[in-house]
Amino acid sequence: xxxxxxxxxxxxxxxxxxxxxxxYNLLHISTGDIxxxxxxxxxPIGKLAKSYIDAGQLVPDEVTCDIVKDRLxxxxxxxxxxxxxxxxxxxxxxxLDEFAHIDLCVNISVEFSLLMDRICxxxxxxxxxxxxxxxxxxxxxxxxxxxxxxxxxDDNPETVQARLNTYNTQTAPLIDYYKKQGKLVTVVSxxxxxxxxxxxxxxxxxxxxxxx
Ligand code: AMP
Numbered sequence: 001x002x003x004x005x006x007x008x009x010x011x012x013x014x015x016x017x018x019x020x021x022x023x024y025n026l027l028h029i030s031t032g033d034i035x036x037x038x039x040x041x042x043x044p045i046g047k048l049a050k051s052y053i054d055a056g057q058l059v060p061d062e063v064t065c066d067i068v069k070d071r072l073x074x075x076x077x078x079x080x081x082x083x084x085x086x087x088x089x090x091x092x093x094x095x096l097d098e099f100a101h102i103d104l105c106v107n108i109s110v111e112f113s114l115l116m117d118r119i120c121x122x123x124x125x126x127x128x129x130x131x132x133x134x135x136x137x138x139x140x141x142x143x144x145x146x147x148x149x150x151x152x153x154d155d156n157p158e159t160v161q162a163r164l165n166t167y168n169t170q171t172a173p174l175i176d177y178y179k180k181q182g183k184l185v186t187v188v189s190x191x192x193x194x195x196x197x198x199x200x201x202x203x204x205x206x207x208x209x210x211x212x
Contacts, residue, residue, distance in 0.1 A: 001104070001208075002101060003026065003081070003082045004086075005017055005084045005105075007110065008164060010116075012110070014030060020201065023202065024205065026079070027082070028082050031086040032053075034067055054159065055162060069095075089173075093178075104183055106201055106205075108187055120155060120157055124149065129142050131143075
């Protein structure tokens, strides 16, 4: 089963993907994580991506699509995957349909006023875990693996505003794109816990599976 996780920055796509990965044994592919690993490794892709990421803009489509197309050919993607952060505009969605078959698009809907605080208060671990400062009680290490937590370079108010604008203009139209294909399910993430959203997503996935 191949899933697209759609949602604004801060909607909790990464958090949900980690949980779903364990439950359904689906590979989690995050284009943001791939870019960050390339930046850390100082690769040519990382050097190119950094200026776009720092500005809250999308990395050029050709580069991004080639990365995903290649990643989907790896053996570990053969049992199904979740795409987190891809596609992010119509061009990418149409390209994706040329080289992959998507079964379901899970749209995580969040009230916009909640996003700025969620993202700017986010602290992440290199193992993939993500926290909010309001729940950390001063702790600076990951509860799962003990490594130090850090704030992503693009999780600052200016860049977040640009990322939210990019989402509104370029990514939000994908909701309609997948609706027209009959593949869209929407779950709502409010003030509640990630576990509540997880239950909603699992219901949708189980429904989908039951119909196959
Ligand atoms: P994310 O971790 O998904 O929030 O992505 C962080 C940043 O990486 C985004 O703000 C973009 O600059 C870049 N990025 C991630 N996915 C894509 C994509 N599908 N297309 C273009 N740029 C992307």
